[in-house]
Amino acid sequence: MLKKSDMIAMALGVVLGAAATVPAFAAGGGGDPPPPPTCAKGQVYSAKKNACVKAERGALPDEEMTQYAYALAKQDRFQEALNMLDLLENPNTPKALNYRGFATRKLGHTEEGISYYLKSVALDPNYAQVREYLGEAYVIQGKLDLANSQLATIKTICGTGCEEYEDLARAIEDSKL
Incomplete structure (x- = not known):
């Protein structure tokens, strides 16, 4: 039979162990390696x-x-x-095309970046991150209607609490300032 002090120590270990994993998961970007x-x-x-x-x-x-x-x-x-x-x-995967779009857009070639994002979306319509980046590209172009459309799609994919939704919503809101 376990002593009360042993049970408290085990419970504390479980709580501290769980608490230690929360920041690590949060920093990982929603499951990305x-x-x-x-x-x-x-x-x-x-x-x-x-x-x-x-x-x-x-x-x-x-x-x-x-x-x-x-x-x-x-x-x-x-x-x-x-x-x-x-x-x-094989450069034609959803992730590779998304990341190519991201790097291309960040180099100032927004329209070309969008073309890669659209290819990625065609391969995986439920890929929330590419929709976030596509929405951000539309914000850069001042096409808030298209950005909001991507935001609505992200909401159906992962809800309003996922990082992709929050980041795009913030970009849209910041563009209005």
Whole structure:
């Protein structure tokens, strides 16, 4: 039979353990894998080798290369991100097209970025992140009706509490100021 002090210690461990995972999940962007470490230009991080390797076609599986490209884009290394996406065996996946659109838009080529977003949406209409980025591109162009349409679609995909909905709603609201 457990003593009262043992039960309290176990309960405290469960509570503290659960609390420790909440910030980690919140920081992860709704289930996205954590970003890989980034390497010098022309290199890509290989989790298998736990090191940076030369960036070339086939150096990593496409999914890893795609995530690495996105990590570069989130660090404002947009052209490097596009260069990584050029190395994919299959560049026509929803994520790869979305990230290509993101990096392209951030380089100031909004219309071209939209073309990639639309290709991504055609492949996966329920991909909330691409709809957020597409909506943000429409905000840049002043097309708030189209941005609001993307916001409404995101609401049907993941509700009003998901990061994609909140970010696009904020971008739309900020554009009105």
